[in-house]
Amino acid sequence: MEKFFYPKNVAVIGASHEERKIGHVIFKNLLEKFKGKVYPVNPKTEPILGQKVYPSVLDIEEEIDLAIIAVNASIVPKVLEECGKKGIKNVVIISSGFSETGSLEGKKAEEKIKEIARAYGIRIIGPNTIGIFNSENGLDATFFLEKDVKKPKEGCISFFTQSGTIGILTLDILAKENIGIAKLVSYGNALDVNEADLIEYFSTDEKTKVIAGFIESVRNGRKFLEVLRKNKKSIVLLKGGKTSFGARATSSHTASLAGDYKVYSNVLKQFNVIEAETWEDLIDYLKILSTGKIAKGKRLVIITNAGGFGVLASDYAFRLGLELPEPSEKLKEEMKKYLPLYASVRNPIDITADADIERYEKILRILDESEEFDMLLIVVLIQTPMLDERIVDVLKEIKKPFAVCMSGSKAEEIRKNLRLFLPIYESPERAVKALKIISELKA
Amino acid sequence: MEKFFYPKNVAVIGASHEERKIGHVIFKNLLEKFKGKVYPVNPKTEPILGQKVYPSVLDIEEEIDLAIIAVNASIVPKVLEECGKKGIKNVVIISSGFSETGSLEGKKAEEKIKEIARAYGIRIIGPNTIGIFNSENGLDATFFLEKDVKKPKEGCISFFTQSGTIGILTLDILAKENIGIAKLVSYGNALDVNEADLIEYFSTDEKTKVIAGFIESVRNGRKFLEVLRKNKKSIVLLKGGKTSFGARATSSHTASLAGDYKVYSNVLKQFNVIEAETWEDLIDYLKILSTGKIAKGKRLVIITNAGGFGVLASDYAFRLGLELPEPSEKLKEEMKKYLPLYASVRNPIDITADADIERYEKILRILDESEEFDMLLIVVLIQTPMLDERIVDVLKEIKKPFAVCMSGSKAEEIRKNLRLFLPIYESPERAVKALKIISELKA
Incomplete structure (x- = not known):
């Protein structure tokens, strides 16, 4: 299996001269990104994207680790046989037109390639696939361009x-x-x-x-x-x-x-x-x-500047069997130092709609360091004039497992321009559901 | 109640000179959008946004239909009393600091304004609200600017x-x-x-x-x-x-x-x-x-260019008790005219990943006009090179109740630039759930 993902080189059989064809796009993606040699194969041997084209894999001198086949279904047996003769052991067959068509011909054609694969000891992914992808070495053998x-x-x-x-x-x-x-x-x-x-x-x-x-x-x-x-x-x-x-x-x-x-x-x-x-x-x-984070238990604390979303998150946490303990008196006193009188410190911690970034920072730091909770749900009603995209700088410092609920047009803008990853959800319930999952994982 | 939404004029009590204050924003929103006269009220009588300011509602000559109060909680009884004397019968109290604080003082303050309202026969919305909104006459009495x-x-x-x-x-x-x-x-x-x-x-x-x-x-x-x-x-x-x-x-x-x-x-x-x-x-x-549309029954037809989403939508439709009837032979034959051999016409109608806008148009027209279904779920895998935002022109012509499932980065772009309304959902299950709702409504 290893060579499907870490080949030293790849042959693209059916690499096409026509820009819109699957065989062209796969070759282009690999040529631009793959950290290894890519060989285009096509009986028409005019260069593609400036690269020398081989009429068959048998014409390539080097040993080949992986072949991607993107030719018409009818030609697959022939080129697969050539792969076998060349000693290629890993083949991805992109081509469709086999058993998925529901036709007897398709089923027969699939049986035939199965036989060839068995005869030569070739491992096959597909047929009828959009390809494979490995982010580590740029192996983007899919037939889609970044623009789509x-x-x-x-x-x-x-x-x-x-x-x-x-x-x-x-x-x-x-x-x-x-x-x-x-x-x-x-x-x-x-x-x-x-x-x-x-x-x-x-x-x-x-x-x-x-x-x-x-x-x-x-x-x-x-x-x-x-x-x-x-x-x-x-x-x-x-x-x-x-x-x-x-x-x-x-x-x-x-x-x-x-x-x-x-x-x-x-x-x-x-x-x-x-x-x-x-x-x-x-x-x-x-x-x-x-995020790679695992919650050690089910004790959730909700921090919110939006009362209504605090209520919805609490209801859903109850429904999913999470715990929402009230903070200790000590913790409450600590938080109250940074909160107005009308804020609530019972959990949800309602830091109220006039909360600014500094208030979030103070309260989040206290809760992140507390031993009373296993995970945080942070609701950010980003629509208040006191908040903007700088809230991201506060959120990215949190060490405990957490999820953020942030929705609406300003949130969409922030998410779009986000250069780092943050687990942001559009609704309080979806954030709670996600946290539940990481509270059930075993370390 | 009518005058809360259709006043001929509005007094904003606590209209502020300071741009960030609630009373300023409400006045500004109303001044710019409301199709009626707006009177700013503030003891400091320097003009706000070029408008003459009144020290009290009692100083306004015209009869006032609606007052919006955005002053400190402690001043609310005084200005409400003035509203009573002025004969204003509809008041929105934006101000917070009442029973929602949980304090005895807050509760008492709320009782006091209740008494005043009763004495003068004033109807009150609030206190502690973000305001009211009527799109018809531009009555945007909320304290948020469009930028937020x-x-x-x-x-x-x-x-x-x-x-x-x-x-x-x-x-x-x-x-x-x-x-x-x-x-x-x-x-x-x-x-x-x-x-x-x-x-x-x-x-x-x-x-x-x-x-x-x-x-x-x-x-x-x-x-x-x-x-x-x-x-x-x-x-x-x-x-x-x-x-x-x-x-x-x-x-x-x-x-x-x-x-x-x-x-x-x-x-x-x-x-x-x-x-x-x-x-x-x-x-x-x-x-x-x-959309104002009501499905006459539970017969759903799914049209998709994404097999996987067709499967998920079908599962969810079953779970929610919708029907997914197979089209009649006649209807199947009609669709087959415009479909490749490997497409499926069983419902989901899988028009396959190489479907272009024309193929969608042909199939959707046939199904929209058919008597065999009450509603349509249209899955558009917009990531294929054959499709782009012009699919919207096809979707907007559909007469039957329908929902669209379109997700990913290209879909987000299309939705953002959409000038008209379309019921687009990001996941197949959410689209199915929405359709279920309109199949249960009574005409």
Whole structure:
């Protein structure tokens, strides 16, 4: 598996001269970012982006670690065979037109490439994938340009997905939210490499601290259980095809049947896997998990300049089983030094709508250093004239696990211009839900 | 109540010369936007923003319909008494420092202004509010400038809230999402006007089609039930203080005890009130309700160029009890004319990731005109090179009730530059949840 992510060189089979073609974009992304040699392969040998083009991988002198195939489905067997002869052991097949079409021809074509792969001992990711991504060495073998899909910076999350579109969205949204990523794989029809292989690899990969994925069906139940049992890292999964409606949608696009959801869900619980209920939950959880922080207990303190959001956060914390202890008299006295008389120090700590950055700083420092709480939820009603983007400087100093709730137009502006990562949520309930997740992780 | 929203003129008592003061901002907002005369009142009579200042309302010659009081709590009784003598019957008291402080003095001060109001027959909104807002006549009596809090354009939603901060956030977020508003009231300590009065007024107000509110406690249970029974409009409520945690937070900031949530929740069901579970749900529901469309049934069709999101939307639709019927053979044949062979026409209609604007247009037109579905969920993976902001021109032509799911950085850009309103959601599940709401409304 290692060479899928850390090849010394890559051949792009089907590297195209036409700018809009998939084979062109993949080659361009790799040429610009990958820290290693990239070989374009195409029978038409005019240079692409100034690079010498090889008619076949067999014409490349150097040994090749990884091949990306982006040619028409009908040509895949031929070029895969050439990969085999060249001794390439890792191949990503981007091309679609196989079992996912639901046609007999597609299924047969997939069987044929399976045979070739077996004959030559080639490991395959795909077919029907948007590619793979490794932030560490610039291995961006996806067919999307930055202008359409933003790519995340380096981080500790590794993500796998059958669905290519989910892969695209994940890259783009994590980048937009300033969340870093280690590796991402869209494994498509899972002809060979599947969810179990990827969890297994990520669970030993040094750069990966959090494993996340979107699963439609589990191909190899026994191995899946085995890798979950062995895994020691945080793992979050979102399941598609939980219901008969979803299963129908699944089978229409990735050529697999949805598993029995209840069985699946119980297995996840057994192995301490965090199950995201919705797409939004998945992204929200990744956001807080990417901080690498774990809350030691369930004692939450809410600091707010917006009474109403303090109430909503409190209600939701109760509902999710978090604790909201009242601060000790000593702690209350300490906070009161910096608060007006009409502020509340009971938890939520309501520092009132006229709070300025300094008041936030004083109170947050006291609570961050207190032993009475395990985590902080900080509500910032940024719409008051007393506050602006400099609140970020205060928030980034917090050591305890925390989440920020900040919403509206000014918040959007701040988030857009944020150069660092902060776990900011648009609603109090989403922030509480995320904190709950890190209060359940084992160190 | 009418004169709170449609006064011919307004006196701003405590209109300040200092730019950062509440009394200055309110006067400025009204002066710039209100379609009627505005009188600044302040014992210091130097002109403010070039306008003649009156030492007291008693010095104004004209009859006054509405007074906004933004002076220190200690001066409120005096100026309110003057309002009484002047014959002003509608007063908004912005000032805080009353029962919400939890102090005995605050409570006494509130009792005192209650007595004055009763003596002169004055109706009061407040104290401790961020003000009131009417988009129709530019009555922006809030103490926030556009640079901090965006204000929504005209629309059919009227919103009430005890919590001032929820009022601010609502204005700002509705504006950001291009959702229009009719009227907004922050009624603070509810010394006089409360949630029941406002629901009653909005239920007869011509400009209001949807009533929405954030409630912490119900002051007058009997009247509350009565107005809900009489109301014929769509009504959405979010309750704060549902739990003991939330109730504690509530009492700390608005001087009222949270009611028994279960009783409350059952009452809402009985009167067909839509209860939002979270802040995000509330905004999401307002978004779809502001379209004014009602789905005639539960038959949903999902159109997607992103297989994974089609699966998630289908699962969630099942979970919420919506129907996802397979199109008739006739309809399938009609769609197939415009789709590649590998597309799926089973519902979700997966028009595949290479769909361009034209393909969306053809398929959406067919489904919009079909009698087989009551509403549409349109997933647009906008990250493909085939799509851009021109998709908006296609979406705006749809006649059936619909919601759009579009997420990521390109979607954010499109939403930001959107000149019209479209019910766009960032996740498939949120879009489904919103559609469910309009499938339950009665025409």
